[in-house]
Amino acid sequence: MTFNPLEQRGIPLDRQLRNWRELNVDPIDPDRCDPYTRCRIITMNGIEVEAILFSHQLARHTPDPEIKRQLARTRYIEAQQQKAVNWLLPGVSSVLETTIAYEQVAVDLTAWVARMEPDPYLKQAYEFGVLEDFDHLYRYANLYEMIEHRKAESIVDNLTEVMPGRPTKYHHRNPVDNVRDPYDRNVAHPLSKLHALTIMSTEQQTMNFYMNTGPTYMEPIARQLYQEIGLIEEEHVTHYESLVDPGETWWEQLVNHEYNECYLYYSFMQQESDPKVKAIWELHLNMELEHLHTACDLMRRHDGREPQEVLAPELPNVLTFEPNKQYLRELLDTQMDLTTLGAGYVREAHERFEKLQEQIHGGEQPPSERVMAQHDDMFGREYRVQSEGEHPDPAMREK
Amino acid sequence: MSELHTPHAGDDYAPDDDVVALLKRQHGDIRNLFDEVEACTGAERQDAFRRLVRLLAVHETAEQEVVHPYARHAFPGGEQIVEDRLAEEKTAKETLAEMDEMDTEDPTFMPRLVKLRTDVQEHARAEERYEFTHIYRNADAKTLATMAKAVKAAEAMAPTRPHPGVQTAAANVALGPVAALMDRTKDAVRKAMGEGR
Numbered sequence: 001m002t003f004n005p006l007e008q009r010g011i012p013l014d015r016q017l018r019n020w021r022e023l024n025v026d027p028i029d030p031d032r033c034d035p036y037t038r039c040r041i042i043t044m045n046g047i048e049v050e051a052i053l054f055s056h057q058l059a060r061h062t063p064d065p066e067i068k069r070q071l072a073r074t075r076y077i078e079a080q081q082q083k084a085v086n087w088l089l090p091g092v093s094s095v096l097e098t099t100i101a102y103e104q105v106a107v108d109l110t111a112w113v114a115r116m117e118p119d120p121y122l123k124q125a126y127e128f129g130v131l132e133d134f135d136h137l138y139r140y141a142n143l144y145e146m147i148e149h150r151k152a153e154s155i156v157d158n159l160t161e162v163m164p165g166r167p168t169k170y171h172h173r174n175p176v177d178n179v180r181d182p183y184d185r186n187v188a189h190p191l192s193k194l195h196a197l198t199i200m201s202t203e204q205q206t207m208n209f210y211m212n213t214g215p216t217y218m219e220p221i222a223r224q225l226y227q228e229i230g231l232i233e234e235e236h237v238t239h240y241e242s243l244v245d246p247g248e249t250w251w252e253q254l255v256n257h258e259y260n261e262c263y264l265y266y267s268f269m270q271q272e273s274d275p276k277v278k279a280i281w282e283l284h285l286n287m288e289l290e291h292l293h294t295a296c297d298l299m300r301r302h303d304g305r306e307p308q309e310v311l312a313p314e315l316p317n318v319l320t321f322e323p324n325k326q327y328l329r330e331l332l333d334t335q336m337d338l339t340t341l342g343a344g345y346v347r348e349a350h351e352r353f354e355k356l357q358e359q360i361h362g363g364e365q366p367p368s369e370r371v372m373a374q375h376d377d378m379f380g381r382e383y384r385v386q387s388e389g390e391h392p393d394p395a396m397r398e399k
Numbered sequence: 400m401s402e403l404h405t406p407h408a409g410d411d412y413a414p415d416d417d418v419v420a421l422l423k424r425q426h427g428d429i430r431n432l433f434d435e436v437e438a439c440t441g442a443e444r445q446d447a448f449r450r451l452v453r454l455l456a457v458h459e460t461a462e463q464e465v466v467h468p469y470a471r472h473a474f475p476g477g478e479q480i481v482e483d484r485l486a487e488e489k490t491a492k493e494t495l496a497e498m499d500e501m502d503t504e505d506p507t508f509m510p511r512l513v514k515l516r517t518d519v520q521e522h523a524r525a526e527e528r529y530e531f532t533h534i535y536r537n538a539d540a541k542t543l544a545t546m547a548k549a550v551k552a553a554e555a556m557a558p559t560r561p562h563p564g565v566q567t568a569a570a571n572v573a574l575g576p577v578a579a580l581m582d583r584t585k586d587a588v589r590k591a592m593g594e595g596r
Contacts, residue, residue, distance in 0.1 A: 031430075031433075031434075031516070031520075091524070092520050092521055092524045094524070094527075145405060147420075147423060147424070148423060148424065148426070148427040149405050149407075149408060149411075149424040149425075149426075149427030149428050149431065150405070150427040150430060150431065151403065151405060151431075154430075154431075154434065218419075218532075218535055219420070377412060378411050378412050378413050379405075379406070379411055379412070380412065381403070383403065384403075
């Protein structure tokens with residue numbers, strides 16, 4: 001039986017408020033959890049943060065006080081959901097450990113979305129981006145071994161390989177080349193809209209995380225690496241947000257947000273291995289169903305349209321965290337040397353790209369290169385996890 | 400796990416002129432040894448566990464002799480921060496003493512190890528966040544280097560690298576019980592600190 005969120009009722013909004021005891025969730029054990037449980041937590045935190053920020057923006061563009069009040073009611077519950085989800089992360093984890101888990105999300109979530117994306121232009125956008133997150137994972141993994149003497153595989157657990165992607169130093173592009181063309185809301189597959197929203201939200205959360213936690217490090221190389229990769233996350237948010245059709249009305253966007261939350265909580269509920277975490281996904285799904293109905297009512301009232309006109313006729317195939325090693329290896333073999341030009345992709349370094357590269361690097365090696373040099377000084381080797389064999393690109397094999 | 404071996408703090412090529420960086424890496428070494436104990440069985444587990452006990456004993460003793468005394472007087476509130484850390488260490492040390500002579504095949508071994516791991520990890524993060532941050536803020540480069548030297552002197556007291564089983568038995572006898580090892584570590588640290596002044 002397929003699950004149709006539009007036909008289900010959840011928990012009435014006035015019964016969704018949780019007290020402190022209910023919000024005081026048990027964190028996962030960083031040394032024993034399923035790495036993909038942690039990935040699902042990080043993903044849903046990004047989704048809830050986007051829900052909150054989007055609702056704030058909408059409220060700021062709404063003159064009607066009654067609508068503001070209605071948005072505030074739902075948003076307060078969403079803020080509680082964000083707390084319940086993100087507080088599943090344990091206090092004993094370091095920022096760097098959580099960072100490596102964020103990059104595992106970026107790799108395996110984006111790779112899955114790229115594999116499932118029906119639109120070739122959008123698929124290319126995800127394929128392009130995932131090779132950059134893949135390289136960030138590799139750089140942070142080397143920093144992690146330097147600072148904490150721990151291997152990233154103790155976090156990603158061989159579900160995700162750790163080796164060079166498109167080198168981080170080449171991610172710095174002229175900002176105008178980060179803007180993509182949007183899908184057309186009238187013809188785009190409903191799944192494409194959910195994908196774009198999901199990846200935009202998680203990359204935005206990653207950007208926020210790095211921009212705020214980076215300066216908590218004392219080690220100069222750590223501070224500098226967070227600054228560099230944090231700036232690339234700005235590029236990624238620009239890249240992914242520009243895929244969304246700006247012609248969608250505020251109410252249509254609100255409905256898409258709520259529908260996507262139902263889709264993701266439903267997806268994660270299906271595959272969650274940790275029963276306590278699964279109970280949270282189930283509870284939140286039941287809350288989201290009501291948020292969706294409220295959003296649908298607002299859309300009918302203000303747009304004079306039926307939400308069914310913009311939504312999928314049924315919930316798409318569940319979004320899944322699973323290894324994407326072979327798929328990533330194909331991309332490593334074929335798309336390493338891509339960069340963007342305008343809204344497209346090219347293989348040659350063009351003038352605008354080279355100009356920005358020259359300006360930002362200032363004739364020196366960037367932190368993402370220096371971290372590798374410093375790691376080599378300390379251990380006489382790199383840190384990689386190549387469980388499926390040597391790097392597909394001969395130029396990227398360890399010297 | 401991959402075949403890559405992460406050497407213990409002091410055995411890599413880091414300059415080791417900063418006690419905070421050194422101890423943070425040692426926290427990772429301890430966590431790695433917990434992983435190793437959990438991952439193997441039989442004689443290998445016994446061997447890994449002996450190495451873990453020794454590293455923990457030496458590490459905690461070095462902290463008590465080197466960084467805690469400094470932290471007590473180096474900044475306002477240091478006294479209380481150190482008291483909190485000592486309380487955490489006491490819990491861990493008690494569990495450690497109970498487990499010192501334990502057979503790793505004992506059915507109560509793993510639950511105790513998990514408890515010890517949790518206590519040790521929470522203690523390590525608390526040190527990094529509430530004590531080391533202040534040390535870093537208050538100590539000059541020379542002090543950080545002197546303290547690093549003392550911690551390294553402590554490490555030399557107990558080999559914590561893997562070695563074949565036959566040697567392990569002999570090495571264990573030579574090292575004696577944890578309490579004696581801690582005493583000898585204290586002496587070594589005090590000697591190193593004396594030289595540094």
